[in-house]
Amino acid sequence: MTLRTFDDQISAEMMLNFLRDHDITVTVLGNSVATTMLNRFNTVLDIRLAVPRDELEQAREALQGFEPEGELEQLPFRGPAPRAKTGGDEEDDDTPIRRRYRRAAFALAWLLPFGSGHFYAQHSAAGVVFATAIVGNTLLMMATGNSNVGALTLLFVAADAITAPFAVARYNANRVPTASAQIKRALFTLLAAWALAIIHDRFFESYT
Structure with missing residues (x-):
């Protein structure tokens, strides 16, 4: 059975x-x-x-x-799984959702480094933002050979991996944000990663 x-x-x-x-x-x-x-x-x-x-x-x-x-x-x-809701949608539907795993989101972010953690969590808008930043930085690194750009790309991948499990928790709780809210969160996370890279470079330079 x-x-x-x-x-x-x-x-x-x-x-x-x-x-x-x-x-x-x-x-x-x-x-x-x-x-x-x-x-x-x-x-x-x-x-x-x-x-x-x-x-x-x-x-x-x-x-x-x-x-x-x-x-x-x-x-x-x-019984059936909870019904999925998208941000701002007040109407219920009968479509069951498949619950996701936070561990899987974290692993996918590293295995397929183009926003896969958020795509897996059904946060497509955020996934597009992460994918654009990661792929764009990768192309820039290949064109310039700048190691700092490569380090920043790695930070962007890490940001996707670290925040994707939280996105999974929101999806499982039927609290997926609207596309605009997802974009704002993703941009804030990428900005924080960029600021961390700058702080690291300044700190490293002061001791060299």
Whole structure:
């Protein structure tokens, strides 16, 4: 019987390993859990974990202790997931959301350094701002060979990785900001990273 469906590889792998650690027989249906990370952005993944009927109750009991990042995942047999809301939209809809993982957002920001942390958290406007800054700085570094530009690019990637988990928390709580609010937050974060780079350079120069 199908116990849980996923649309991202990391979530499926975490629950698959958890159930197997508890000696529960699990079968993977749909897309393979081995699907590459890049496919998360190119295709719709449909990963399903199924267990034998006689182990269903045992699996459900085990999952009560499955709390990645301190948050209990909402399982299919506990009812539909909360409805997603966009900032400024007062009307409810019946579209269920797939809860995201803060750890996955942090990892994706480093693995695919073009705002992927915020794209994963469904903060597309912020993701575009981070992507523009990171890609633009990378091209500038390649054209000028300036190591300072490269260091700033790394700070921008770090800024995406550090703030993306907070974006995931907002998404899971159905509090995704409006596009303009996302852009303001992203620009403020990038400005803070730029200021940190300047302070570091000044401090370093004073001791050399």
